[in-house]
Amino acid sequence: MLYYLFDYLDQLDFPGAGMFKYVSFRSAFALILSLLISTIFGRRIIDKLQKLQIGEIVRNLGLEGQLTKKGTPTMGGIIIILAILVPVLLLARLDNIYIILMLITTVWLGTLGFLDDYIKVFKKDKEGLHGKFKIIAQVGLGLIVGLTLYLSPDVIIRENIEYRNQNNEIERVSYIEEGVKSTQTTIPFVKNNNLDYESLVSFMGDYAEPAAWVLFVILVIFIVTAVSNGANLTDGLDGLAAGSSAIIGVTLGILAYVSGHIGFASYLNIMFIPGSQELVIFASAFIGATVGFLWYNAFPAQVFMGDTGSLTLGGIIGVFAVVIHKELLLPILCGIFFVESISVMMQVFYFKYTKKKYGEGRRIFKMTPLHHHFQKAGNAGILAKIQKPIAPIPESKIVVRFWLVGIILAVITLATLKMR
Secondary structure (H helix, E strand, O other): OHHHHHHHHHHOOOOOHHHHHOHHHHHHHHHHHHHHHHHHHHHHHHHHHHHOOOEOOOOOOOOOOOHHHOOOEOOOHHHHHHHHHHHHHHHOOOOOHHHHHHHHHHHHHHHHHHHHHHHHHHOOOOOOOOHHHHHHHHHHHHHHHHHHHHHOOOOOEEOEEEEEOOOOOEEEEEEOOOOEOOOEEEOOOOOOOEEEHHHHHHHHHHHHHHHHHHHHHHHHHHHHHHHHHHHHHHOOOOOHHHHHHHHHHHHHHHHHHHHHOHHHHHHHOOOEOOOHHHHHHHHHHHHHHHHHHHHHHOOOOOOOOHHHHHHHHHHHHHHHHHHOOOHHHHHHHOHHHHHHHHHHHHHHHHHHHHHHHHOOOOEOOOOOOHHHHOOOOOOOOOOEOOOOOOOOOOHHHHHHHHHHHHHHHHHHHHHOOOOO
16 A cells, blocks of 8 residues: 555655665565564454463373463464565555465465364364365365466466577576466476476367366465465474474565566576566565564464464465465475474374274374474383484474474575576
């Protein structure tokens, strides 16, 4: 909103109004504003949650310090959502299709997570919203995002074209004159880092193009569901999900900036996505909101984000990666979320398999998601294949180590743009 006000003032030669034309200025403003909202207004929201007695219900799983978390206010994801929405609505161009999609994603999954938390807290149902309704909502969002990217005339790319010399060395990179709709995406660790989904269904001949878009929409649905659930599983230790999301947000912001800046895109030899630079403002608000939330969520946590926050963060990350055509980098960038989800699936499968084969369920890890494995003491009567570490690791140390792994994965993700 402020963008349009200052654009009008700039036409009247109002001093300083032209600063709002620059994405870098608005991004810095968004970061500062989101930090202020999450820290200053966050305290008021936490106090309100305490008055309403919206506390975490904790089951005794034999984890160190677990019972001390009982009664800690939950649904703190409201703080994150407000700290994202307010700066973006004030500072971003609201006619940008990518910003519109990100706002829809934030509100959609924020509402879904809120309903889940509401049922858990007020209805005293520890299962929360039934799983099938969560899946339906996530699939619905995936359809909205996928079909919008397919149907909107504003969603285009300009493909990078290499010009090589006699020694087969790249002399320069240029771009086609007009933007086109495309199912191309960035793929890591290969010489030509553009993959067109249409090439995967080329056997369909004249129907290859529509089939590629069908494949793309299905992939979007899978990504939204997988990443949002992955973030939800990761939200089990103080500051783990928020800190990991902030690291991912910084990386996505950098990727959006270089993809929307023709000079940097040319240097990195990646596709140019007109309009994607506006997403840097959203990424800045996202980073500020998650870092600001850590002020209260770092160990020992004064508030938990609940599903209101974790489902929203995961969905934002998934959709953001899709709209900048970097979704195939998510297994690396979101490695923490990925491993947490895989650990749960492996545990469930192995337990059912051994129960059927031996009449007694056995485990691979002492406990899942994976972060709880490190909290649990080994050789304590748990039938798990992996008992190390024997001594439980303090929660704060586990979180910091996971953050460090997340930073390494973020650096690798950025390095893939040149590792080909």
